Amino acid sequence: TVAPFFMGKYAVTQEQWEAVMGNNPSNFKGAKRPVELVTWYDAVAFCQKLSQKTGKKYRLPSEAEWEYACRAGTSTPFYFGETITPELVNYDGNYPYGAASKGVYRKEMTPVGSFPPNAFGLYDMHGNVWEWCADPWHNNYQGAPQDGREWDEKNNDNRYQDYDLLVNIMNDNRTRLLRGGSWLSYADPCRAAFRLFNSLDYRLYYIGFRVVCSGAWSS
Numbered sequence: 001t002v003a004p005f006f007m008g009k010y011a012v013t014q015e016q017w018e019a020v021m022g023n024n025p026s027n028f029k030g031a032k033r034p035v036e037l038v039t040w041y042d043a044v045a046f047c048q049k050l051s052q053k054t055g056k057k058y059r060l061p062s063e064a065e066w067e068y069a070c071r072a073g074t075s076t077p078f079y080f081g082e083t084i085t086p087e088l089v090n091y092d093g094n095y096p097y098g099a100a101s102k103g104v105y106r107k108e109m110t111p112v113g114s115f116p117p118n119a120f121g122l123y124d125m126h127g128n129v130w131e132w133c134a135d136p137w138h139n140n141y142q143g144a145p146q147d148g149r150e151w152d153e154k155n156n157d158n159r160y161q162d163y164d165l166l167v168n169i170m171n172d173n174r175t176r177l178l179r180g181g182s183w184l185s186y187a188d189p190c191r192a193a194f195r196l197f198n199s200l201d202y203r204l205y206y207i208g209f210r211v212v213c214s215g216a217w218s219s
Helices: 014-021 040-054 063-071
Strands: 130-132 175-179 196-199
Touching: 014 040, 063 175
Parallel strands: none
Antiparallel strands: 130 175, 175 196
């Protein structure tokens, strides 16, 4: 079960980031494009500063909240159904999923809201930018909280059992989950269930985030 929460209908945009943080670190400039080149620490700092400005509690979504929000009641690989096309999602159309045909590869981010939303009214949960979640990486869901909360360090006994998963973490075992795929991704990593992780201080031009507002808990 997942407690009620509010989630941003878009990934945080560059104009939103600049209004709160006073700068714009992004590579692909555009007021309505998602902010990118932000670390997990940067995303948390944004949430903290936004909370101070508004008096409300903003934070990153837990992994469970993110997938619940992405699926919007569906059980298919994508909230659109069994597959996606570049007309529905911004990803590398040269590498389709399932029976889909090849399509356009835009090679850059698109403004938020450029593609149809899911049944919850959330945009770009597949593709455009990977999105940071609050949780540390776990190899599986054994022992995960049953209420949708962040699975924090105290319950992190299953981490790093597979050495091959650590090769690209720059010898830094402090990691957080990424979800959703990006404009650079093949179709498969854009699936609702696909999980990726990276270092807390990893900064790339295809990683952004969206915020959650909830009084139930904070991280």
